[in-house]
Amino acid sequence: MALIVQKFGGSSVRDRDRIFNVARIVSNTRKAGNDVVVVVSAQGDTTDDLIEKAKEITHNPSAREMDMLLATGEQISIALLTMALNELGCNAISLTGWQAGFRTDRAYTKARITRLETERISSELERNRVVVVAGFQGLNKSDDITTLGRGGSDTSAVAIAAALHADRCQIFTDVEGVYTADPRKVRNTRKLQEITFDEMLELASLGAQVLNNRSVELAKKYNVELEVLSSLNPVPGTVVKEVANDMEGMLIKGVAKDTDVAVVSILNVPDEPGMSFKIFGLMAQKNINVDIILQSTGREGKKDVIFTCSEGDAELAVRTLKEGARFTEVSCDRTCAKVSIVGAGMQSHSGVAASMFEALSNNNINIHMISTSEIKISCIIDRDEADRAVVAIHDMLFR
Amino acid sequence: MALIVQKFGGSSVRDRDRIFNVARIVSNTRKAGNDVVVVVSAQGDTTDDLIEKAKEITHNPSAREMDMLLATGEQISIALLTMALNELGCNAISLTGWQAGFRTDRAYTKARITRLETERISSELERNRVVVVAGFQGLNKSDDITTLGRGGSDTSAVAIAAALHADRCQIFTDVEGVYTADPRKVRNTRKLQEITFDEMLELASLGAQVLNNRSVELAKKYNVELEVLSSLNPVPGTVVKEVANDMEGMLIKGVAKDTDVAVVSILNVPDEPGMSFKIFGLMAQKNINVDIILQSTGREGKKDVIFTCSEGDAELAVRTLKEGARFTEVSCDRTCAKVSIVGAGMQSHSGVAASMFEALSNNNINIHMISTSEIKISCIIDRDEADRAVVAIHDMLFR
Numbered sequence: 001m002a003l004i005v006q007k008f009g010g011s012s013v014r015d016r017d018r019i020f021n022v023a024r025i026v027s028n029t030r031k032a033g034n035d036v037v038v039v040v041s042a043q044g045d046t047t048d049d050l051i052e053k054a055k056e057i058t059h060n061p062s063a064r065e066m067d068m069l070l071a072t073g074e075q076i077s078i079a080l081l082t083m084a085l086n087e088l089g090c091n092a093i094s095l096t097g098w099q100a101g102f103r104t105d106r107a108y109t110k111a112r113i114t115r116l117e118t119e120r121i122s123s124e125l126e127r128n129r130v131v132v133v134a135g136f137q138g139l140n141k142s143d144d145i146t147t148l149g150r151g152g153s154d155t156s157a158v159a160i161a162a163a164l165h166a167d168r169c170q171i172f173t174d175v176e177g178v179y180t181a182d183p184r185k186v187r188n189t190r191k192l193q194e195i196t197f198d199e200m201l202e203l204a205s206l207g208a209q210v211l212n213n214r215s216v217e218l219a220k221k222y223n224v225e226l227e228v229l230s231s232l233n234p235v236p237g238t239v240v241k242e243v244a245n246d247m248e249g250m251l252i253k254g255v256a257k258d259t260d261v262a263v264v265s266i267l268n269v270p271d272e273p274g275m276s277f278k279i280f281g282l283m284a285q286k287n288i289n290v291d292i293i294l295q296s297t298g299r300e301g302k303k304d305v306i307f308t309c310s311e312g313d314a315e316l317a318v319r320t321l322k323e324g325a326r327f328t329e330v331s332c333d334r335t336c337a338k339v340s341i342v343g344a345g346m347q348s349h350s351g352v353a354a355s356m357f358e359a360l361s362n363n364n365i366n367i368h369m370i371s372t373s374e375i376k377i378s379c380i381i382d383r384d385e386a387d388r389a390v391v392a393i394h395d396m397l398f399r
Numbered sequence: 400m401a402l403i404v405q406k407f408g409g410s411s412v413r414d415r416d417r418i419f420n421v422a423r424i425v426s427n428t429r430k431a432g433n434d435v436v437v438v439v440s441a442q443g444d445t446t447d448d449l450i451e452k453a454k455e456i457t458h459n460p461s462a463r464e465m466d467m468l469l470a471t472g473e474q475i476s477i478a479l480l481t482m483a484l485n486e487l488g489c490n491a492i493s494l495t496g497w498q499a500g501f502r503t504d505r506a507y508t509k510a511r512i513t514r515l516e517t518e519r520i521s522s523e524l525e526r527n528r529v530v531v532v533a534g535f536q537g538l539n540k541s542d543d544i545t546t547l548g549r550g551g552s553d554t555s556a557v558a559i560a561a562a563l564h565a566d567r568c569q570i571f572t573d574v575e576g577v578y579t580a581d582p583r584k585v586r587n588t589r590k591l592q593e594i595t596f597d598e599m600l601e602l603a604s605l606g607a608q609v610l611n612n613r614s615v616e617l618a619k620k621y622n623v624e625l626e627v628l629s630s631l632n633p634v635p636g637t638v639v640k641e642v643a644n645d646m647e648g649m650l651i652k653g654v655a656k657d658t659d660v661a662v663v664s665i666l667n668v669p670d671e672p673g674m675s676f677k678i679f680g681l682m683a684q685k686n687i688n689v690d691i692i693l694q695s696t697g698r699e700g701k702k703d704v705i706f707t708c709s710e711g712d713a714e715l716a717v718r719t720l721k722e723g724a725r726f727t728e729v730s731c732d733r734t735c736a737k738v739s740i741v742g743a744g745m746q747s748h749s750g751v752a753a754s755m756f757e758a759l760s761n762n763n764i765n766i767h768m769i770s771t772s773e774i775k776i777s778c779i780i781d782r783d784e785a786d787r788a789v790v791a792i793h794d795m796l797f798r
Contacts, residue, residue: 016455050475056415057479058486065485068493069478072471076449079468080456086464087457094467099542120542143498143519 002167003125004029007039007135007157011174012231013077014044022231023084025172026130030090035125037164039135039157040081042073063108067137067147071097074134074153082132092130095120097145100131102138102156104146111138111146113155116163133160151212158215162222169224172231173210177238178203181255181394185387188398192253193236194244199253202342202376216240244344251352252343255394257386259337261291262314263368266321267329268302278325279305286320288313291338292371292378306369308338308380336368337386340378341393352397353377359396365389401566402524403428406438406534406556410573411630412476413443421630422483424571425529429489434524436563438534438556439480441472462507466536466546470496473533473552481531491529494519496544499530501537501555503545510537510545512554515562532559550611557614561621568623571630572609576637577602580654580793584786587797591652592635593643598652601741601775615639643743650751651742654793656785658736660690661713662767665720666728667701677724678704685719687712690737691770691777705768707737707779735767736785739777740792751796752776758795764788 006029008022022040030036042050050069054061061069078094085092101117124131135153140146148155154171161169178200179189195203197220201213210228219226219240229237269275276295283290288309296304309317314332321330346352356377360367365388369380381389405428407421421439429435441449449468453460460468477493484491500516523530534552539545547554553570560568577599578588594602596619600612609627618625618639628636668674675694682689687708695703708716713731720729745751755776759766764787768779780788 019456053475053479054482057418057482060486061482062485065478065481065493068481068495069475072474075471075474076452076468079464080452082464082467083453083456083460086461087459094464096467096544145495 001033001035003035003037003164005037005039005157005161005164005166005169006172007153007170008041008172008231009153009174010041010044010046012172013040013081018231019080019084020088022081022172023088023090025231025234026081026092027085027088027090030130036130037121037125037160037166038081038130038132039153039160040074040077040132041135041153042070043077043080046073046076064144067108067111067145070147071134071137071145074136078132078134085130085132090130091128092132093124094132094134095124096134097137097156098139100133100160102159104138104140104148106140106142106146108144108146110149111140113138113148113159116159118160118163121160121164151214154212154215155218158218158222158224158226161224162218166224168227169219170227170229170237171211171215172229174230174232175210175228176230176233176235177228178210178240178254180253180398181390186255186391186394189394190398192238194239194241195253196244196344197240197242198375199244199342199344200240202340202373203254203256211240251346252341252397254342255339255390255397256342257337257339257390259383259386260310260312261308261336261338261380261383262311262317263306263308263333263336263380264314264317264321265331265333266305266327267331269305269327271301271303275303276305279321280307282320282324283309283317286313286316288317288320292369292380294369294371308336308369335383336380337383337389338378338380339386339389339393340376341397342376344375346375346377355396356393359392360389362396363388363392365392400432400434402434402436402563404436404438404556404560404563404565404568405571406552406569407440407571407630408552408573409440409443409445411571412439412480417630418479418483419487421480421571422487422489424630424633425480425484425491426487426489429529435529436520436524436559436565437480437529437531438552438559439473439476439531440534440552441469442476442479445472445475463543466507466510466544469546470533470536470544473535477531477533484529484531489529490527491531492523493531493533494523495533496536496555497538499532499559501558503537503539503547505539505541505545507543507545509548510539512537512547512558515558517559517562520559520563550613553611553614554617557617557621557623557625560623561617565623567626568618569626569628569636570610570614571628573629573631574609574627575629575632575634576627577609577639577653579652579797580789581656585654585790585793588793589797591637593638593640594652595643595743596639596641597774598643598741598743599639601739601772602653602655610639650745651740651796653741654738654789654796655741656736656738656789658782658785659709659711660707660735660737660779660782661710661716662705662707662732662735662779663713663716663720664730664732665704665726666730668704668726670700670702674702675704678720679706681719681723682706682708682716685712685715687716687719691768691779693768693770707735707768734782735779736782736788737777737779738785738788738792739775740796741775743774745774745776754795755792758791759788761795762787762791764791
């Protein structure tokens with residue numbers, strides 16, 4: 001008998017029919033002889049509706065009260081799903097985040113799990129019950145309700161799977177798995193059978209945000225095998241694990257794009273030791289995540305430093321560099337995008353990068369910056385050419 | 400500095416404007432130098448909406464899961480009201496039923512409070528915060544969420560007032576207090592300034608169900624002075640206490656009617672000892688609350704036993720008497736109503752009963768049964784004459 005953790009997102013439980021669809025999946029897993037812990041999110045638009053209610057009251061709600069408010073969304077889902085399971089003759093019980101033993105730090109609206117006390121879940125499993133747990137929420141040391149932030153339910157599911165040493169953690173969603181590119185925008189995409197944690201982290205922007213990065217990091221840390229699959233179409237999904245079988249000889253796992261990119265340029269920086277530390281130390285102090293860094297070779301004792309960050313951080317970056325570090329020639333370009341190809345074995349195959357550049361060249365797309373790592377190659381290009389670039393690269397590599 | 404408990408029902412917090420109205424009342428009470436604990440119900444129709452969601456899933460939901468579901472209603476209210484208080488510059492914190500220390504028995508959907516652990520509320524008051532508590536809910540010994548049933552928020556408020564020895568417990572509602580009859584149906588009703596706990600219990604059906612009986616019983620037990628008042632109109636309400644001032648020389652406190660009445664008749668019962676015990680022992684076994692009992696004098700070794708109960712219990716009562724006790728001549732009349740007059744000093748004034756009967760007689764209303772107690776006189780009459788009877792009696796006694 002295996003122990004399986006199954007997570008269902010908000011769209012999977014958005015109404016009565018969807019709830020019964022989920023109940024049938026869970027009930028069948030149970031009937032097949034498995035112990036099952038289910039993690040659910042708030043129904044459909046519930047979270048947005050609750051946020052709307054708060055906005056009517058104030059534009060600056062206390063984070064603690066926001067968590068008190070938002071935590072009701074999952075509590076409604078677990079009660080309804082448990083009723084549906086019981087209606088199907090499946091013995092089940094619902095547990096809120098705090099009942100399920102989730103203990104977190106004090107960071108309301110984006111709390112991190114500090115401990116999972118599994119006694120209650122274990123004792124309910126021993127009583128042959130399916131345990132339905134509210135995702136996204138926990139309790140801090142003051143006995144106050146916290147929420148885990150975006151994608152928190154995935155994180156809840158992975159944490160339970162890790163703590164209970166579950167045999168598998170299934171993340172049900174409205175897509176069938178992880179694809180080589182966004183299937184809504186690119187022809188002939190392929191569903192991946194397996195992918196490594198690292199590749200999945202690099203591909204975060206792919207596949208309609210199937211998996212939240214934090215949950216993948218946690219799964220990697222505790223080596224919890226994930227399966228991403230559809231709650232509507234019962235076909236095998238994509239397995240995310242430490243070492244993936246490369247059954248189809250697929251070197252490249254996917255082509256991704258990210259349009260949330262700003263390019264910050266600092267021109268005529270004195271070519272002295274310590275300049276990079278000064279710049280990026282300042283960025284770190286301001287909690288600005290810097291992605292790609294490019295530094296020109298110096299001329300006449302000057303150099304240019306160019307880096308990318310998210311658009312939301314760009315203004316703060318520019319202001320910090322001008323006011324904090326007294327750089328004068330600082331500019332910011334918000335018309336860029338990043339396209340990347342990801343694959344674990346790529347490093348040893350030089351032809352891959354060449355193919356990518358060829359695809360862009362054939363389509364007259366100019367490359368502004370290039371960055372490579374062991375498992376990915378990224379190019380910064382004009383944002384309005386990003387979709388065309390993804391199609392071109394995908395066609396070239398997967399034709 | 401006084402400690403005041405203020406309770407607001409669902410209609411008082413049904414939307415943004417009403418929430419801010421409540422926040423202003425609370426904030427002003429705080430500004431006047433009082434410590435304040437606020438108890439709120441779920442917003443407007445939230446509870447009904449949640450019940451509807453459950454009905455879509457099953458007609459036979461587990462009581463535990465119903466409580467898990469319904470408890471979210473108050474949790475939403477406390478978060479929103481606390482945000483509104485903070486927005487008005489009033490330092491406040493929300494607490495769910497379990498955070499506020501409500502411990503209950505295991506009876507889901509109708510739990511009784513077994514203990515109130517006041518540490519958390521007290522420590523928040525010491526930090527100069529207004530404490531906003533979710534009414535209607537608690538936690539049982541298994542750490543599962545329970546709800547207190549109809550009128551549960553009133554009970555929560557009275558329990559807090561009793562445990563903290565509050566100086567006053569104010570129950571805000573959409574009427575201005577307790578009236579001598581239902582103001583929507585009877586002319587010239589008067590608002591009572593004071594009324595005793597016992598009178599209030601008898602008048603439960605008056606004044607749009609202003610106060611739940613259980614909360615009045617609890618207030619009487621711990622001698623918590625209640626004030627019923629309007630959240631929309633800032634005028635003094637009605638104070639409910641052990642001994643009420645009879646300032647206006649008002650012997651009669653109100654005229655009430657109850658249309659949820661069924662009259663069960665058992666004819667030709669053997670006139671033997673033990674017959675009443677047999678009949679009413681059976682009713683008690685089936686948890687049927689019997690109200691008025693009337694027994695005819697025997698003739699030819701037979702007697703008639705007639706009693707009233709709620710309509711919902713009538714069918715079970717008849718079936719039990721026929722099948723369980725083998726009475727053959729059992730019938731049930733569902734066309735009756737009970738009209739009552741209530742007042743603590745009534746017993747020593749024989750003229751009161753006579754006035755009531757005179758009013759009914761003048762209006763050609765036939766009396767089927769009469770029942771008297773120390774503080775009330777009730778008559779069973781035809782249901783379609785009930786409203787007319789209340790007006791007639793009220794006119795006679797309060798003209």
